[in-house]
Amino acid sequence: MRKISESTVRRLSVYLRLLEEFERRGRDTVNSDEMAVRGHTTSAQVRKDLSFFGSFGKRGMGYEVVELAARLRDILGLGKKYRVAVIGAGKIGRALVQYRGFAERGFEVVSVYDVDAAKVGGSWSGVEVRHASELESDLKDAPIDIAVLAIPADVAQRTLDLLVRLGVKAILNFAPIQLAHPEDVTVQDVNMALELETLSYALRNA
Amino acid sequence: MRKISESTVRRLSVYLRLLEEFERRGRDTVNSDEMAVRGHTTSAQVRKDLSFFGSFGKRGMGYEVVELAARLRDILGLGKKYRVAVIGAGKIGRALVQYRGFAERGFEVVSVYDVDAAKVGGSWSGVEVRHASELESDLKDAPIDIAVLAIPADVAQRTLDLLVRLGVKAILNFAPIQLAHPEDVTVQDVNMALELETLSYALRNA
DNA sequence: AGTATGTTGTGAAAATTTTCACAAGTTGCC
């Protein structure tokens, strides 16, 4: 398949969010223009994005909400459950474990790791906090699909290297640092400093 | 000034993070290639990004770390302090108020708002939790620069409309929904579902 | 059946972003 750009994938995710809202409201069909307005894009862009994967609409009519949502979930790989490990039992780690949206979308947090003995052994919303030293043997017994790095910047690279060595291919990184990683490993950064600085730039140049 | 792309602004932010690390380590100079490797881009891209704003390097030598960092802070508008209000005293709101990186970069959280009477009146790290109904009069007395939306999706649009009416021009949105807003208002979305789905897509198509 | 209206899917054009490639400038060394 032709390489799909990250922008397109992110927009598909946005479209899916809208479709889910329409599903809840019981709407039957939607057209590309409605999706565009909500996604801050254009109807041509919506149709082009979808066209990379097939032809899901009906000329003159638009798209069936339920069907298109199902197609998008399939395209985005949301058909299966993912096992997630959260590394770092600080505030971000805690907020993530408790975040309902995670489980709703099939991302199951199976364990939390930390180096702080005071936290190890506890249970957060039914998820056990384990010592970081057990990560290696745990992952050998029961591999995970996604690791969330919610640890300080100065240990993030080292931890990522370990995770890569243990075969993890997808990482959600909250540490405010750019991590080096092999090509076949996907790293998504969530970086508050970056978002704030983008706002700051916008304000300065308003 | 020629319109600068959001990609460029985000990369500048990434470069700044690296420069700050080098400042701490006491490094004097850096060249475009070192910045490129750490920012997952190319040296030509680094130089092009900087060239939109001026010419900060010295041929044959690279860039002075301290000077370039200062220039980037200026470009990104980090010279001034920003007054931030957090709307929503849930888990995300709490994590944000306690997040040190915020204050470090000159983003001062001046208050937190919620509708839950049980939370109102409390103090989080010295920041008072106030009732949402006071937002309007508070902002008239003491305007804020940035509002952080850490509230459920179904009240996010309504709240954004209010904030816009009160003159807020920059919003950091944690609600998993695309918000409509005037052109002169900047909205930055932090959307976990989106990041997870990007990872999911990558895993599926690995 | 024919006409009017609406909307998709998609090549082609336009716009934007990234990469290339090299002249110009800087330092260090002999």
Place this chain on the structure above:
DNA sequence: GGCAACTTGTGAAAATTTTCACAACATACT
């Protein structure tokens, strides 16, 4: 001073992404 080694800054080329524009359908109504 002259030569070698680097590295920036930047037009031009290449690649990618977005927008345009319209033929191809689909439905509803008379």
